[in-house]
Amino acid sequence: MVTIKDIAKLAGVTPSTVSRVLNHAGGYNDKTKTKIEQIAASLHYQKNEAASNLVAKTSNLIGVIITDSKSSFASPIIDSVEDTAYAHDIRILLAHCGLNDPKRLRFCLDLMAGQKVSGIISVAVQFDDDNLNYLESINIPLISLNVTVPHHPSIEIDDVQAAHDATTFLINRHYRKIALVAVDHSDPQTGIKRITGYKKALAEAHISLDPDLIVKGDFSFEAGVKAAKHLLSGDDWPDAIFAASDDAAAGVLSYAYTHHIKVPGKLAVLGFDDSHVAQIVTPALTTVKQPFSEMGRLAVQKIMAHDLAENVTVPYEILTRDSV
Amino acid sequence: MVTIKDIAKLAGVTPSTVSRVLNHAGGYNDKTKTKIEQIAASLHYQKNEAASNLVAKTSNLIGVIITDSKSSFASPIIDSVEDTAYAHDIRILLAHCGLNDPKRLRFCLDLMAGQKVSGIISVAVQFDDDNLNYLESINIPLISLNVTVPHHPSIEIDDVQAAHDATTFLINRHYRKIALVAVDHSDPQTGIKRITGYKKALAEAHISLDPDLIVKGDFSFEAGVKAAKHLLSGDDWPDAIFAASDDAAAGVLSYAYTHHIKVPGKLAVLGFDDSHVAQIVTPALTTVKQPFSEMGRLAVQKIMAHDLAENVTVPYEILTRDSV
């Protein structure tokens, strides 16, 4: 393993000088500079980050905590985080905290603390009180995507408004019996907010609320199938289904397909997220697009700029494809 | 920032003892042990990994290099790598190397070398000669998933055999005019191998090869759409399409849907990978399942066990759903 000492010896200087050259710190003349750089290159010198981090007390590492990669929106976020980080010469430490697994989340935080990451980006991670306290105690800036974490900045769309606009979008297209599907009542964030927006839009249009048209679920494909089965088994069908995720919307499409229900002819389906599946499914999903790439990029930039004062609301957009 | 020195002072011992206790190294009595552990807990002590890594000369970090997360199989692999790593108290350093971007791949390797990762798992990454040489020079074990990297172990399915079996699977179901779609001729690995297997199966069944039935592409949804358009525009249709990826198969389904071609009635579609989209698409894809989770798990285990002698061929499986 080649160190700056080796380079120093060959160049006839001390390690200090080598360090200053390699870090472009100034205080050397051009001749020694080129000499040192040549030697370093020829020896395939690689800085030992551990040593460097030890004295710097930080790590140019950003921690990314996600629940798992199954949630279809993790990928685009990670992609943009990685790309942005790459451009800034920052590395990504990835950790999964599972779903509602406080012990594992705690492990993730420990890991981040141990590595002295300069910031944490959490994606759709719900913090329990214990971990929230612990997070304060380790004193690492955190920025949360998709959900709010108390006392920490977040980057999200306005879920209430988005659900409202999406519902209104359907109403404007003359759908009246609109179901909301695969939302999680127990989710204080996304779930409740989207239900609120949905109700608000109906009220504004003077459409009476039918509680049976709100079907619980967990954002998954299966939840979509189940909800569709429930809604489309009698003969009092809704004319539009607004799903809380694209996966769930795909589930609705799947059920409709197997039961020969024409989409969008007999039934309109509206998704949420604009994840990979939205374009792949047939008919392609009209959906509420979340700007995942933008969110990932912003998160990295904010951490690097130590700009963690306030929450950011990013714009959503209703993307028209073929399912409405 | 609390260090072992702080703990040592409070416990009335030296840092050495604290270190040994915290690492369960033996050589202390139970009383000091519990005392030290209590103090550590109450101070929220977090080991400084940088310092630890510096003396250990490694990092209990595993590097994962992927091209990007868009390729639908990256997610399940990363998931299982993360889970396995979590169980072994290992962390994941994630890096994207882009597609055929030697400079960025080089950056990734530098990064891994600098962090002194104990091993690299590369997912579907093709190494150019320069980077291959560089990899040798930094002397970090690498295990490659999905493609072979010269002089390094890989974990893959037998692509030739898989394509052969999949084609035979179609032949046995009385399909005769079978197209192979979205394969990359220029890809010396996956592309060529799958073409080889396909041809072999046709030859064995004494079906003459029609070169027009092999349609180039890049495994993407769009490639699938394009191929379908090309194949299904005249009137001499194939009766089955074997796509080189589930995304491409979804593209075929999409084209078929919009042009009212019944699948599997008029046309059978066979996918490859069994990625997330395979189950979500309608009709659900019959596909060649790659054991991604298993592959990720194996990769981590092999790196940890320093068992990098030979290539591993993992079993694939033809998963029957509704598209054939």
Add this chain to the structure above:
DNA sequence: TAGGTTTACTCAAACGTTTGAGCTAATTTC
């Protein structure tokens, strides 16, 4: 009870880098 062994520690060096302070010789300033 003398000898040896074990237990429970301490000491100090080491890992590779960074960085403020110090030093010398060359250059500038008035």
Add this chain to the structure above:
DNA sequence: GAAATTAGCTCAAACGTTTGAGTAAACCTA
């Protein structure tokens, strides 16, 4: 031409941990 400044280096400490070698006391053993 003496004094002040600057360029280009060196010195040595520091970061927090680990670990082999050393040591003193306690415990065996015959």
